[in-house]
Amino acid sequence: MGIQVEFNPDLALRNFSECKNSNRKKEECIPENLKAGQIFEFLKKGLRNYWLLGEIPLVETAGNQQLSRPLASIVLLEVTHFLLDKEPYTKGRYKITEVFNPKDNKIHFDGFNRLK
């Protein structure tokens, strides 16, 4: 009786400078030093369905869907939805599986498929 739903194809977080300038919480920003194996928490405004069944790209967003190239490949470990002052939020934890070189032109994902 299930209905398929749309999933976010990536986890898009803000530049770490926005966290330093106190505009954003740490969990809303890309961590300063990404290393494979590290686990971080994230926080996003809104209700977001994320793909838990494999790797997805971690990208940087400047807002209005202005996204960077994938900075890393991650696996979402936990996703939780909650309301705060009647506003929905999505939080969770993710693990870095590989950090990409932002200067290379390699394609790392094709939709939800990780290219290796």
Next chain:
Amino acid sequence: MQDYFPKASIVVATYNYAGKIVPTIEGILAIDYPNDFEVIVVNDGSSDNTKEVLEKNFGKNKKIKIINFEKNSGVCAARNAGIRAARNEIVVNMDHDCIPEKNWLKNLMKGFSSEKIGVVSSMGAFGGTSTAARKNILEKIGGYDEQYRYYREDTDLTFKIMELGYEYSVVKADYLHDHKIVKPKGIFAVAKYALQRLSYHKNDVLLYKKHPALAKKFLDVKLGFIVNPKKDFQVITGTWMEHKIPKLSSPRGMVFLEGKSTLNRIVIFAIGALYVAAIKFYRLLGSIKYGKLLL
């Protein structure tokens, strides 16, 4: 909170599924779980021999409770009967066509990592199959809203729990969705199927009326009264996840036409546009029924 494995009641609502219900229940009985669990099968007035099949295979099993409805009453009423009959702290909803993997329940329970978590699902779509909730919360909210009958009832339940201040957690807990896609044959059967699917969208209005803040985000409501037409269009043309070849398809995975040629693509986009207009019309009917404008 570590290793939280409370006693669980697994509710399986079923309707006319005599041929396949046995593997589902056997799959649930075969799971590896360190605490007690019971299975409550609610036969929602099936007109086939589901009742006899259940009685023959599981009638003497003490882990299983069978509830038979005289008349078909809808999935919400069936699940509510299961919730009322449940004796355990956690109630899990499992669809009759889902066969769990061995560690399914253990993995699902890991989602209850704090007292703040009220509902946990491995389905990811704000409830549905493989969704667990605390029984005391389900009782507090009155279970499923039977006005829905089918479609959006799971989302409504999850939203009600979130509005009480609890969190909704999504985890990875695998199961096999043994759903055989039976494509309607012939133009009349396809039309009947399309009309049925369209009529489900009346429930979008009820969801939006009851949970404006959450449903606004969930349905992507623009200007306070219109669901983003792009979203509706992407579902019917199969372009909602991977933007490759458009397919005239249903969200359940049925494909009626693939856009392999230019002509096919034109047909898909034309039918897609028509279907979006039809969805808006059905939401208008829902708006009249429920007294809240949503197109």
